[in-house]
Amino acid sequence: MSEASVIHDIGYQRYEGPRLGRGAVFNSLYVHGLRAAYGFGRSAKAKIFPWLVFGIVSLVAVILAAVRAQTGLLPLNYIQFADAMSWLIIFFVAIVAPELVSRDMRAGVLPLYFSRPLRAADYVGAKVAAMVTAVWALLAVPQFIMFLGAAFTAKNGMSDVWKELGDLLPAWGYSLLWALLFTSIGLLIASLTGKRAFAAGGIVAVFLMTTPVVGVLSILRSTDAQELAGLASPMTLVSGVGQWLVPDANTGLFIGRFGPVYLIEAITLIAGCLLLLLARYRKVASL
């Protein structure tokens, strides 16, 4: 430590340059979070899982595009594709959410953040935005691969491409809904613990436990109960909203006339989780 005094001998310089406002700070935290979600700026180990999931999802999309180009059949449409990937998304969320929030909590970095011009709302907002982008990209990029495959093999030129685009855009919106719902649930669970394994386990457990409930409800006698069964699990909830808003998506879920109920629950769930997350960080920030 004594060599320090030698190094010190160059004088201290004051910083006279610009200091950016909260917007720039939010932006840099967002970019940092988005990079962290895919393991950039982290060890090689941190890159394995996100890229593995991304690789599998993309591979499926490439295969689907190839099958369609060769045979003209469409095994899965864009929305069905998102549903089919649901478990991979959960896996991804269970890895990324702890990476984004549990890690900061574990290391005790939060006091360093909150002693700077950064509010709890900025922190939560940047983390949510980063993760929504990351999860959305996980679905939207492969969907775009499928679109490209379809567009380049289109038989009727531009009109087919436009029609295809008409299918893609709602599907991107649908992916955004997936991202929003899973991010808010995932981050809320992850923010409760500093232990990454607990957070990941908790997230998977929440999604895992709710699936059998849907199964049980959907074999009840009452049609209403069957049609409302999807509300019990986040995954079928998203499918329900998709089914209602894009009727020809054929998600395989029967929601009857309860479409609006699905949408309302989805919105309430997202908003509720985000508010709880914010409340959690309001409390943490003052520690």
Place this chain on the structure above:
Amino acid sequence: MTQGLTKTYGGRVTALDNLTVDVEPGIVGLVGANGAGKSTFIKIMLGLIAPTSGTVRVFDLDPTSQPDQVRNRVGYMPEHDALPPDVSAAEFVTHLGRISGLPRTAARERASEALRHVGLYEERYRQIGGYSTGMKQRVKLAQALVHDPDLLLLDEPTNGLDPAGRDAMLALVHRIGTEFGISVVTCSHLLGEVEQICDSLVAIEGGKLLRADRISNMTEVSDVLAVEVSEGTQELADALEKLDLPVRIDGRVLLVPLEREDTYDRILRAVADLDLPLHRLDQRRHRVAELFAPREKADV
């Protein structure tokens, strides 16, 4: 510069009880036992928690209503571990520089600068997880410096350091306060280390102000000479008594007030006459500790 008025912080526990203090720029030591309210005081200055009643002014700004302006000019070094193990110091300090609002390149430059000033230039690309406690404390100090604050709030900067590391850290804090032109408020429960480097001292106990003054005012009482001999301490004490020197025996050390110019010589002569092996003879300032003597024993 840091102007504290009345702050009562309540709820179930009263951490600060009607504390009024006004601090000048320079290095300020904030001393008190564990739980005296030092950290609470710092958190209120950062605007992390609002005072229950009373007001605080930092650079004439109110941290409660203008936290951004205050935090732009303040660097905070927390007491506890606050570093992720799996990134390099350079990367981490750069990131926090950006969170402080520095543009990308400026953040990178300032991070290297700050790490250089705390003596971690060579090691800055290593992962923090592999650092020693002393190095981690330095990283924490560097991140508080990265955005060039006008005031540093250091919460127990010497926590967990060995004596050498502690001296190095104190020397660094002293440098920051004197050469860098940054005011420092440093918190400690050890009076001894704070008095070495601070210009003024604020002592709090149980959330109440015990004393706030400049160190020079506290120590202006006459200096003492400490004499230590390897053997014959008692004989020397007797000899000095005969010379009309008011000796006080403090363990193996004899304390003699330095009242006259020739006190030095008279002690030396007495030692030489008795032919005792002189171990040490040095001038000691009245320790601030003596001002808080009964409390100090309870703390340490």
